[in-house]
């Protein structure tokens with residue numbers, strides 16, 4: 001018999017693999033930008049280097065497998081596939097919320113991916129709201145240690161919690177608690193949304209209390225209100241999820257506004273990125289890393305090879321953008337300012 005939390009995880013996976021859960025009306029906004037083509041790149045394609053530094057980590061490319069799963073046997077298999085391919089490609093990887101681990105330590109095997117990915121940055125994950133529901137510094141340190149993680153990601157998901165019947169809705173006092181955690185933990189704390197976006201105002205508050213990086217996780221990709229509507233057991237959750245299916249700040253808007261307000265804060269772009277051209281546009285808009293969730297989940301569900309092919313294609317597309325804008329590295333792509341708003 002699986003617990004309610006494990007049951008929820010299984011439903012989330014199933015819906016995100018097969019369901020119609022993307023935003024329909026809102027887009028992440030990448031189609032509103034175009035790169036200025038450079039007909040004379042003066043570069044050898046073979047010498048283009050996608051390598052980047054982020055929070056002191058050296059990565060082979062500015063790519064992140066965004067936080068997704070853990071806690072069920074299927075999630076364990078997906079996590080292992082994601083971890084092996086992330087290691088092979090030299091990119092970073094997050095796991096899904098580890099709250100389930102605190103209540104059910106027996107599911108640790110589904111998160112035990114360090115042996116599959118010995119050298120890449122692995123990012124632990126917990127809902128920030130859990131700081132109001134019994135999780136303190138000790139629990140956060142524990143989930144970091146269990147994963148042998150290089151950072152802790154706290155996710156902010158007020159809409160998802162509000163839509164979920166019985167969701168954890170007391171978000172009072174979280175900023176102070178996040179600040180305390182940032183000072184107490186030996187690893188960086190990153191804060192992300194789950195697909196509704198982070199405004200410049202909220203980003204400023206987070207940075208002021210010591211958050212090391214922000215993942216905007218904006219609107220335009222997976223809509224968690226839609227996911228929660230689709231798995232609803234009652235009319236309230238179904239109607240509320242449907243009403244808020246298109247709620248949120250588009251990813252490109254978050255990036256532009258946060259990068260303008262806080263040009264030095266390490267930024268991760270996620271929410272609705274579909275290919276290497278979107279990744280390139282995110283970098284040009286100020287992101288140091290670009291994260292994808294559902295597209296990688298769907299590929300990993302098919303097979304490890306499908307995931308490797310999916311990532312190779314994204315990297316080839318990114319390299320092609322660098323080539324055709326005359327940029328030898330992602331950093332040069334950012335500096336050249338060859339992205340135009342249509």
Ligand SMILES: Cc1cc2nc3c(=O)[nH]c(=O)nc-3n(C[C@H](O)[C@H](O)[C@H](O)COP(=O)(O)O)c2cc1C
Pocket residue numbers: 012013016066067068069095096097125153154155192193194195217220221222270271272273291292293294295297
């Ligand atoms: C199956 C699934 C489970 C997810 N679980 C978590 C989670 O536990 N913690 C978290 O921070 N984000 C979680 N997310 C959100 C993603 O990290 C990401 O922010 C969001 O899906 C937007 O990216 P996308 O449009 O590329 O899917 C999950 C996403 C998917 C698809």
